[in-house]
Amino acid sequence: MNIITEIKRMANARIDGSAECLRGIRSSRVILHLITIGVLAGFLLPLHSGVMTSIKTPSEFAETLPMVPPNIGSITIEPWTVAFETLSTSMINSLMFTIPAMVGSAVLGSIAAYGLTMVDWRGQVGIMSLFVAAIFVPKQALLVPISRFWSIVDLQGILANLGPLNLWALPFLQPYHATIFELAVYHTVFGISICTLLFRGYYLTIDQSLIEAAKLDGASFFATYWHIIRPLSYPMFAVVCIFQFTQIWNEFLFGLVLSSGTQAAPATVTLNDLNSGYAQLYNRQAAGAFIVAIPTLLVYLMFGDKFAKAQEY
Amino acid sequence: MTNLAFDNVTKNFGDVQAVNNLSMELNDGEFLVIVGPSGCGKTTLLRMVAGLEDVTNGEIRLGGDPIQDQRPQDRDIAMVFQSYALYPHMTVRGNMSFGLQQSTDLDADKINKRVTDIGNKLDISELLDRQPSELSGGQRQRVALGRAIIRDPEVFLLDEPLSNLDAKLRAEMRTELQRLQNQLNVMTIYVTHDQTEAMTMGDRIAVLNDGELQQIGTPTECYHEPNNRFVGGFIGEPSMNFIETTANGDVLRRDGFTYQLSEEMTNTVTSGESVTLGIRPEEISLTPQAEETNEFTATIDVVETGGKEHNYYLWPEQGEFQTPIIATVNDIQRYSENDRIGMVFSEEKIHLFHGETGNALHYPSRSREVAPTPK
Numbered sequence: 001m002n003i004i005t006e007i008k009r010m011a012n013a014r015i016d017g018s019a020e021c022l023r024g025i026r027s028s029r030v031i032l033h034l035i036t037i038g039v040l041a042g043f044l045l046p047l048h049s050g051v052m053t054s055i056k057t058p059s060e061f062a063e064t065l066p067m068v069p070p071n072i073g074s075i076t077i078e079p080w081t082v083a084f085e086t087l088s089t090s091m092i093n094s095l096m097f098t099i100p101a102m103v104g105s106a107v108l109g110s111i112a113a114y115g116l117t118m119v120d121w122r123g124q125v126g127i128m129s130l131f132v133a134a135i136f137v138p139k140q141a142l143l144v145p146i147s148r149f150w151s152i153v154d155l156q157g158i159l160a161n162l163g164p165l166n167l168w169a170l171p172f173l174q175p176y177h178a179t180i181f182e183l184a185v186y187h188t189v190f191g192i193s194i195c196t197l198l199f200r201g202y203y204l205t206i207d208q209s210l211i212e213a214a215k216l217d218g219a220s221f222f223a224t225y226w227h228i229i230r231p232l233s234y235p236m237f238a239v240v241c242i243f244q245f246t247q248i249w250n251e252f253l254f255g256l257v258l259s260s261g262t263q264a265a266p267a268t269v270t271l272n273d274l275n276s277g278y279a280q281l282y283n284r285q286a287a288g289a290f291i292v293a294i295p296t297l298l299v300y301l302m303f304g305d306k307f308a309k310a311q312e313y
Numbered sequence: 314m315t316n317l318a319f320d321n322v323t324k325n326f327g328d329v330q331a332v333n334n335l336s337m338e339l340n341d342g343e344f345l346v347i348v349g350p351s352g353c354g355k356t357t358l359l360r361m362v363a364g365l366e367d368v369t370n371g372e373i374r375l376g377g378d379p380i381q382d383q384r385p386q387d388r389d390i391a392m393v394f395q396s397y398a399l400y401p402h403m404t405v406r407g408n409m410s411f412g413l414q415q416s417t418d419l420d421a422d423k424i425n426k427r428v429t430d431i432g433n434k435l436d437i438s439e440l441l442d443r444q445p446s447e448l449s450g451g452q453r454q455r456v457a458l459g460r461a462i463i464r465d466p467e468v469f470l471l472d473e474p475l476s477n478l479d480a481k482l483r484a485e486m487r488t489e490l491q492r493l494q495n496q497l498n499v500m501t502i503y504v505t506h507d508q509t510e511a512m513t514m515g516d517r518i519a520v521l522n523d524g525e526l527q528q529i530g531t532p533t534e535c536y537h538e539p540n541n542r543f544v545g546g547f548i549g550e551p552s553m554n555f556i557e558t559t560a561n562g563d564v565l566r567r568d569g570f571t572y573q574l575s576e577e578m579t580n581t582v583t584s585g586e587s588v589t590l591g592i593r594p595e596e597i598s599l600t601p602q603a604e605e606t607n608e609f610t611a612t613i614d615v616v617e618t619g620g621k622e623h624n625y626y627l628w629p630e631q632g633e634f635q636t637p638i639i640a641t642v643n644d645i646q647r648y649s650e651n652d653r654i655g656m657v658f659s660e661e662k663i664h665l666f667h668g669e670t671g672n673a674l675h676y677p678s679r680s681r682e683v684a685p686t687p688k
Contacts, residue, residue: 218416
């Protein structure tokens, strides 16, 4: 709207050649740009301060303002290397449960939403309301039951005795991976409800006659999902994957509780180890925070374009 | 020879009766148009044939076999949806071959050949590798038809297929659909709310109202010999004029309006009962002045000028009419708004309907009497 009014005003200004009007536009432009720059600076300043902090020595950090760049001579990358060394194993741990849980909850959510939205059957409203209710279950309330559950179910022991097979004897597998498996299962299950709701909202906008046409074309229930609904869901998969990846990757509480006493700690938990016992090492923490944020950014970049490119009906 | 029979078919949605005890039969190769106002149950009827809705009661038989319990894909029917329902992520080729891939075990080469054949037939062969979003409305329509034709079904179901097209394209597609149907000679059920489409396309038309079959017959029959007031009013544009009167001996009376019946016509009505007099706009003639019996003085309210025909909206001076009488006349007669003129309701042109039941008591064209409905 604003742009259109402005164009009209510019056109008028050109027609009467009124210098006053032009000046009016210029000053409003200047104000607009100033506000934009101000807001941008407000958003970027903390980020900038973070980067500056991460390349300063602790003593320089103590002596200067956070946003002031360090002296060229005293720039250090030591916080980044230390942070990376500390976090690398736990980042791999995080990826090992985040990716399966993201894919699992998205796929299961999509299938559940298909069954609950595109097919008519008795009692589906009741089931759907259970899904919705599950979204509002507070995580804290699940903390004790889930951790008790995994301490009763000895997953590590079970996987060690799968018939003649000891899973942990296989290459690349370690006993602590059982904890990662637990986290993956927890995040998948916890994510299904919100994923179902997101997919359902999308499926309600899909023309129901597509399903009917597929039915008449002879496609079975699953063939319809596979050939019609799944391909149409890609934009929604991108949304759900971004959302789930961010949620699961940034989760701290269950990562802390389930991984305690094992080597399975996720990145969010290990971030805390960057503190030395005596002093707050802000430069390492800042570097660590950036390193932990990188995978989330990559996921946004990966799925962002699919997210924007929706199918047309 | 296949025929499709509906035997006392009823469909309820909860308490709402969408289709009520409907029976009719279609012959091989026939083009039947189901027409009626929105919500009359015509689409529901079509969807029951397709298997997209259950039949509450009654039987639908295709070639003698009941099909209402078969799965849609086993019924050997194909449907064109109002929204076309083209799969948006598949090319035209993909859309057309999907049904064959899912329901037959033809190999890819055979399917491709069939797609190419149908593409040529429908003049869409150069569109085969495009996405539906890259097609115009008329092209999508063709693709949707192609998707139905390619499966070589026993019955085609078309659900208001032309309603999304602009007027000119609609007229073109109408002709083309008819040509195609003649060529393929497959039984077709075509649902529309547009009586012009029904009149021009159908071998026979079935008029539905409130879930009940009002009449099934050729367009000419439905036009000239409507079974009841609803059919009379629904078929024909502008619609038939209705004048509610009471029979009184050999006249039909309404306040100051009196219509004189001949002796023969008097026998079709019962004195004292209410009778609706119907006359089509194109059957009214206009004279400069009402002089004879059954000529009525009226004032012209509005004149709608058309190229060939003009519609006159007329307020009769007598009879306290709530709606104007519409008369359609050709170019030779020209009158202006506010003129006082005479309308001629000649007895050979009028329809008589029972005032309460709406059933026809008298048709004009063949001067044939209908047996009065038993009381």
